[in-house]
Amino acid sequence: MRGYVANSAGIRYGVGLMQKRHIMGFVRNALGLDPPPSPDEPTVENRFHPWDQSPSPDLRERAATIRALAKCPVTGQEINYTCPISGIPTHHSREAWEKDIDYQQSKRPEILKKVNIYEHDLRSGRPFPEFDFPLDQDFDRMVNLTNWDLFFYTRGFYSMDTEFQLAASTKMLSYPITIGSVLHQFSPYSLNPKGPISLEGLKSLAALRYTLYPEQNRRVVSTAKDSPLRIFILGARAEAQLPGHVWKQLQFMFPETQMELHFVGPESHFDRNKRDYVHSSTPIVRRVDETLSFIYHTDFFHVLHEAQDFFPYDPYTDIFFCFHPGFAAPESRENWMGKTMEALLETKCAIFTTGFNEADLKRDMAAVVDTYGKELDMLMEPSHNVFGSTKWELNDMNPQQVYQFNMYMAGFRGKRYHAIEV
Template sequence: MESSVRRVASNTCRRCLRLSAANATRPSIARPFSKAASSHPLRKASPSSSVNSKLPLPPTQSKAAPSRSIFSFGQQVKEPEDNSDALGPAASYESQSRPPILRPDDLFHSFTNSPIPEIRRRAAFIRQHAHCPHPDHQPTRVPNSANASPDTSKSGAQAATHVDFECPDCGIPVYCNENHWADNYEAHLQVCDTLRQINEDDHDLRSGRFFPEFEYAGPQLEEAAVNMTNWDTFLYTREFEAINDDRNMRQVTRLLTYPVTIGSILHELSPYSIRKGGRLTPEGLKSLSALRYTLHPPRTGSGSEIKGLRPEAPPVRIFILGARAESSLPRNVWVQLAHLFPRGKFHLIFVGPESMANRDDEFPLPPRTASNPFGAIVEDRVWPTMKISTIVDYYHTLHKTGQFYPYDPYFDCFVMFHPGLGHPASSHEWTETVPLLLETKAPIIVTGYTQYDMDRDIEWVRKTCGGEFDILMEPGENTFRSLRWDLNDLDPQDVTCGNWGVWAFRGKRYEATTKQAE
């Protein structure tokens, strides 16, 4: 009997085996699998202001990533062991058979009284650091274009006070007391619905349910074109499981926005073009055409025999500078970038002093030796066409040593996710790096939390580099931004979303001309 069961299990795919085992142990609980693809009437809300610090990614599990500590809400928290297996598609049969902590119709809870210990700790962190935004208090942050400048004549003389009162509609500490909340309720209504959505999404992520949206699609057939018009067409043409729920859509785009944002710019079917409204400049077409030529090589008729051998191009190096939360993404998320280019090769290089902040237990830092002077961690078995390296150091230190020299616009690209180039707290870290990036003449892709965040970064680059750069892609909203909103724990009124906008630039190139003899 056991041999027959093993024989049947060996001939059954992993997904069907998991479903059959789950149905046998829990027949009364219905899985929230989607039945058919449909359009997603997502409500589009305008972001408020730029976040002061980069928010960490939500703790998720994947097939390729073991349990790891998550740097969350200002402190390093270990994922709960009794619930960690049920957070992703790699859950075991036993954990999937457990009833979820929260039902889909019971996701709204105040942060302070949440049944999730991690969210209660987050509420305590907000109460300890966030200040009341009522006009009676002295301002605690510099206003920006997203929030109108306060009238100094009406600014109160009361000292800044930490928040303590939770709004009953959104369940998040937003004001110091109920009187200030009621007095400023009209201003709070602008973000109250978004804060409630954040509240429910955070509870859903830790509810213990099974996440079918984290079952990512496999390799893409070269004959099947990918439609990059929007998230719906992308997921459909990539043959993802149909997602009919807006909340599930927000959860899956929160992670996929990082690799898909890069792929949507480098792909030959990119939604960004040089045509009217395409945002791509003539200089951008030159730079991206070089990378697209490498990532979409022509068929050479090569074979397995000696006479069928053909030279192959080296892998495209994508330097992700200032890497933080994106460096700890599950590796099957980054493999989605390789699936978009079936005949391309990638070498992802995460560079930054915080690039290993979430993975200390998983990958202890190796010692710096003569053969590995910067203590790089190399993952060369992520995918046959993808390798990932992580270096805990500043990029300008690597550039000066010639570690990755020479640079080629056909094979190199730089990406910076929410770098904060113009932010007063982080601009000094990029003063020495950006001029060195311009010397490589390779394209530099930059994302931002809001329009104001991008405009501030561009203005800083203009002042720092003296105009010695070309805009490759005009700044604007990212087609593949995260649909899930994020909360700034230091200021609950500040809500943003990952990779909201994107733009690109590179060092200015001068055409050499010959002088005719007289």
């Protein structure tokens, strides 16, 4: 009877088959031959399917949503035609698709194709070894924050050999590593004029790094070093649903620091059992381990600020992030540009915000500066975020609109020193 063994996933393999594979592997290595590609290995060819004929029910449903709600950019009518290049419904008819010269001559069809293949890859059922994140950083290894490739290499991540692996992992890691890249002593963002950080920005980051690197400040006594770093994420939604081991990658960058992540907003806590966002009159606390805690506040920031729930604020231990807030967007401007922004500026702590692209971020910052320009200091001029997501996303309401998470970033804070007339 043939013998069997089980691998770590519990899948059984015949011993004879395993021996044959080992022999064939030895022969290939001896001859310098590459191993045969796995049928599970993602490629553009095996991940491309028109969405309305997709093997994934989710993507067939998204195609139906586009057809029902989006409008053709040429005719203004409903969308009934699937672009043969991207496999995504984009126009009313083939004639409209052919007439759309701007679309044909742009990079959008190829970018939409990437949206297509990335979404199919995530639903393919293949193994995702890129999600096996490394644990704490060895003290004899330094993190390099020049770009994603060097970060992955110096942190000991799984080798990201394909665009599929890079897209899947950077979408999850963009939030924690964006925060880490701003705070780290070897941040890729330098002082003006070579970099986007202003002098006031350097002051704010120096205060935070004083707390993050206590071993460099042992001669100075400070209560800030005994307090956890509080990272406030306002308007939290998707980022509040990331697993603890993803956010732990941020804490691994600062191994001697205790961190509290405060997710603030009506949609900051999603109950997976109820499959809905829940509201709580008291903070919901989830402890990942002794160095990292999640605290969910299911109300607007200005309400909690007025109740003094977060007082006192400390520029040495507190920092704010707003990921894609839509300060200037018609549907969200009213929520942000009144009491919430006034409360944020009153904290006098550093505030960083991101956008889907350069134009999106600059619109948001223009709205803030035009309204509160005399009451704030710029900490970081709008610039490309080194750790933006590489995965392309699609707006189902407008399939011509593609974007990537956290592609641009800027920073500001409430003015600490007001001019005095003499």
